[in-house]
Amino acid sequence: MREETLIPKVGVVTDIRQDTPDVKTFRVVGLDGKKVFEHIPGQCAMLSVPGVGEGMFSITSSPTNIEFMEFSIKKCGCLTSWLHMMEVGQQITIRGPYGNGFPVESDLKGKDLLFIAGGIGLAPLRSVINYVRDKKENYGSVHIIYGSRSMDDLVDYKEIIEEWCTDAGVTVDLTIDRPQEGWDGHVGFIPSFVEELKPDLSRTVLICGPPIMIKFTLDGMKKLGFKESQVFTTMELRMKCAIGKCGRCNIGNKYVCKDGPVFRFDQLAELPDEY
């Protein structure tokens, strides 16, 4: 019988990093110590713990990382709570890659990019950010606007400060929701921060975060003069198969798992608001 994508492979967790109080980043390789499969930034994988459940997670690491894949996962349900209890060496199952990914080789190529992320929304964008940083010659400048509830909730803070902020051609603007001791950066929500910063209108935008943040940020950006057709986002709905057959992750006639998870806002404007 042909190979069945629904039957997963075994992955080994080789490193666990506590990013924030409720976000951990897991490093995963196959039993042979190599990457389980190759992916495009923005694509996802189904991770599972047999007996607990299976879920779709965006691959946080860039494909330019040839050694392993990383997943930044927020503890919020049954499966993610189990994943958060794991120790290094634990095996899980993995299958993928799924979804379309960001158009890094077409629409994004040669463009100045603006990344806007809120909270764990940085996870799928981190893959693109590091991909673009590794292939600088193919892209213009990079502007990153990232915010979280507090200083402690900024995912990948170490990487942001030590690598992104020191990278030529990359501008990083951080914000947290409320004032906090030890924080001398911007304080305020992302939508208003973006309006204050007035990013360059020629940039192609990639945005990810809580739905409410995306909604208000997009409204503000439209006021600034951005068009829906220059803004990409990545979606997340309940999935079982990840290949457009189990029938639950649709938005209108599109399945998030196979037609997405990356959509342009002008495409979403033609679909029901069920996300």
Add this chain to the structure above:
Amino acid sequence: MKKISLDKMNELFAAIAASQTLYLPVDDGKKGAKFDAWKEGAVYSTAANTSRSAKDFFFPQVEDMASFKVEGKEIEVIDTREETEDFVVFGVRACDAKSFEILDSVYLADPVDSYYENRRQHGLIMTMACNKPTDTCFCSAFGIDAANPAGDISCWMTDSELLLEACTEKGEALLNALSMLEDADASAADDTKAAIKSILGKLPLANLSPDGMKQKSLMEFFGSDKWAELSESCLGCGTCTFVCPTCQCYDIRDYDTGHGVMRYRCWDSCMYSDFTLCAHGNTRTTQLQRFRQRFMHKLVYYPDNNNGVFGCVGCGRCMRSCPISMNIVKVMKALEG
């Protein structure tokens, strides 16, 4: 075309069943019919249709997918798939035969679902023209001809004979292997077909047409103010999805067998509140949204993605099963208006 006398049908069934499992509609003891494996003495039911659709043969209600052995931190994935044995399904109606094409467009699309493909490859479909279409039948609305059902072999019943015509190579091979069949004129089924067509023309839903479902945009249908009234009394029981031959949604779950974990899939329903429930919330919190999803899928989303083919075959099962007498015909009529 081939023929056999009706009083020799058991001989035919026995000959087919000698080399593979033969399923056929039999009386279910509840004034209906159900598919069952043929055994000596079984009586073919000529009921209008089976209560459950024929999708179970290719997409069973529950099926194992893979198992896992878990020891400490280690996991072993065990591929539990097995090649299905050949089987024949006799007496499939034209509507259910068409439903296989709709299921194919989902499960055989890349990446192919190997569980479904395996069963499709090993199953042979013998359809039966509908001598007795009922008031709840509306397959003709979707371009299905109940007098000329598809499948690997099409069959017709006259007063005295069973007529069989091969539609595929697989069907041809089976007919050639059945030595008790005699040759029949190509026109032998014409009178039966004409009689069926005349009944079809008089059915209450004979003039139903889905053309109105092509006149408006996806967003116009989605935003229709009719959904509130249509869905108001829906109980969310999901019966319509379970009896539907084209409903193909499934859930994947794990089961602790005591010495490992079995991952299986089972039918699921968009009518259920946990269908879209995520750890962070639910995208369809009201029964209106869930009801709308089911009908939008069959009448708008599926056709949009499949060259205008509707995701309904007019079998009428939902009409007969719904506890509050709601059905896709009422939805179509309301949305078109």
